[in-house]
Amino acid sequence: MKELLPGLYQIPVPIPYPLKTVNLYLFKGNGEVALLDTALGTKTARGTLELSLAELGLCFPDVKTVLLTHHHPDHYGLAGFFEGLGARVHLHEEELGRGHLFWLQPEAFAEQSWRLFLDHGTPEEALCGIQETMAKTRERVHPPQNPLSLRDGDLLEVAGRRLRVVWTPGHADGHVAFFLEEEGVLLAGDALLERVSPNVGLWAYTRENPLKDFLASLDRLEELPVRVAYAGHFGPIPQVRKRVQELRAHHQERLETLATLLDTPKTAWELSLNLFPQELDAPGRRFAFAETLAHLEYLRLEGHVRREGPPYRYFRA
Numbered sequence: 001m002k003e004l005l006p007g008l009y010q011i012p013v014p015i016p017y018p019l020k021t022v023n024l025y026l027f028k029g030n031g032e033v034a035l036l037d038t039a040l041g042t043k044t045a046r047g048t049l050e051l052s053l054a055e056l057g058l059c060f061p062d063v064k065t066v067l068l069t070h071h072h073p074d075h076y077g078l079a080g081f082f083e084g085l086g087a088r089v090h091l092h093e094e095e096l097g098r099g100h101l102f103w104l105q106p107e108a109f110a111e112q113s114w115r116l117f118l119d120h121g122t123p124e125e126a127l128c129g130i131q132e133t134m135a136k137t138r139e140r141v142h143p144p145q146n147p148l149s150l151r152d153g154d155l156l157e158v159a160g161r162r163l164r165v166v167w168t169p170g171h172a173d174g175h176v177a178f179f180l181e182e183e184g185v186l187l188a189g190d191a192l193l194e195r196v197s198p199n200v201g202l203w204a205y206t207r208e209n210p211l212k213d214f215l216a217s218l219d220r221l222e223e224l225p226v227r228v229a230y231a232g233h234f235g236p237i238p239q240v241r242k243r244v245q246e247l248r249a250h251h252q253e254r255l256e257t258l259a260t261l262l263d264t265p266k267t268a269w270e271l272s273l274n275l276f277p278q279e280l281d282a283p284g285r286r287f288a289f290a291e292t293l294a295h296l297e298y299l300r301l302e303g304h305v306r307r308e309g310p311p312y313r314y315f316r317a
Contacts, residue, residue, distance in 0.1 A: 001052045005183060007160060010230060011052045013039040015074045018284070019196075019233045022074045024049070025187055026056070027065075029160030033058060034065035035087075036178065036187055037232065038078035041140040046078070061085045065158060067150075068092075069189030070172035071099030073141045075232060080142030089144040092167060093151055095174030098205045103143040113204040119310040120293060121267025129282035150176060163187075168221065170214025171198040173207050177221070184227030191217055192243055194234040197250050201290025202297055211251065211298040218244045251295075258295055262305060265313035268293040 002010045007029035012021040025036035039045040053059055066082050066089045069075055083089045091100060102109050117127050152167035156178075164179040168191040178187040190198045200214045207213060222244040229237040237243050254275070261274050272285070272292035280288060296314050299305040307314045 001055060004230060005185065011049065013045050013048045015040050015045065016042065017074060021233065023230065023232055025230065027159035027161055028056060032064060032159040033062045034067060034158045035063045035082070036067045037069055037075040038066060038082060040074050040077035041081065041142050063087050066090065067178065069177065069232060070175040071095050071103065072172060073137055075189070077141045079144045083144040089147045090150050091147040092174035092176045093149040094169065095172065096147065096149060098173050100143065100147060102205050103141050106138060109205050116204040119312055121269035121311050122289065126285065130286045133282045133286065168217035169207065170200050170210050170217045179224060184225060186224065186226045186229040186240065188229040188231045190232045191221060192229055192237055192240065193231050194237050197247055199287050199291055200294050201287060202294040203290055209298055209301050211294045215248065215251065218248055254295055255299060258299065259304065259316070262314060262316050265315040267311055267313055268296055271296065
């Protein structure tokens with residue numbers, strides 16, 4: 001645990017994913033305790049968070065406000081747990097009818113989720129592994145029942161700090177960053193990461209063009225007067241504009257690579273194997289597919305490629 005500003009703490013919590021840890025942020029001041037993101041609902045995560053709170057003389061029920069950057073399980077998983085202890089949970093309005101419902105009402109999305117994979121060429125044996133992965137993840141996610149809605153531009157008073165809500169869709173439809181304008185500090189969630197590119201995936205419940213959303217979010221973040229950004233994983237980002245430019249170039253390169261692979265019509269699944277040729281487990285392959293599909297749909301909606309099917313095959317326009 002590290003104190004970034006007086007009363008603002010970064011708490012790294014272990015997660016059973018390749019990124020290893022997720023960074024939570026705790027606000028303590030003016031008699032209030034708030035937590036930004038919650039980690040996954042595992043014994044290890046809860047134990048780590050409990051010990052960190054204890055270092056500050058706190059326990060779980062002391063957290064009265066939970067701010068969520070987005071609905072992904074490593075950020076959202078314990079939100080319902082804290083709500084059950086009396087905390088108010090805040091989530092962007094775009095997530096309420098999409099990502100949040102994906103966890104709250106899984107049956108409503110099951111058929112269309114699997115249809116998306118099948119329609120884009122996913123083999124059934126691979127789909128079985130993906131289904132098993134999702135079933136295990138759902139056991140570790142505790143959705144809040146009555147989250148409160150955040151809107152872009154909202155100004156929040158939290159434990160003696162003023163936070164501006166900055167809607168940054170792309171990594172998730174309702175992803176938000178929280179900007180401490182007076183301090184020039186951005187709590188960026190997964191909109192920016194220091195070492196890797198945030199996954200930008202197209203899923204059955206998402207907006208139609210998440211990569212276009214993500215690139216627009218990068219433009220917006222580049223304009224903010226940020227002194228330093230603290231992200232959902234890894235270390236701080238002292239040069240936000242430089243990192244934005246790197247991520248923008250990364251996605252342009254990926255789009256160009258995809259275009260060269262479309263010498264013959266291919267499915268998104270086939271192209272994901274070309275774009276991510278390394279050995280991946282079922283969760284990794286799922287993310288590789290969704291990222292490939294997001295890039296293909298960006299190219300299609302921009303008029304650069306076309307598709308036929310289902311099963312859909314993409315080809316140059």
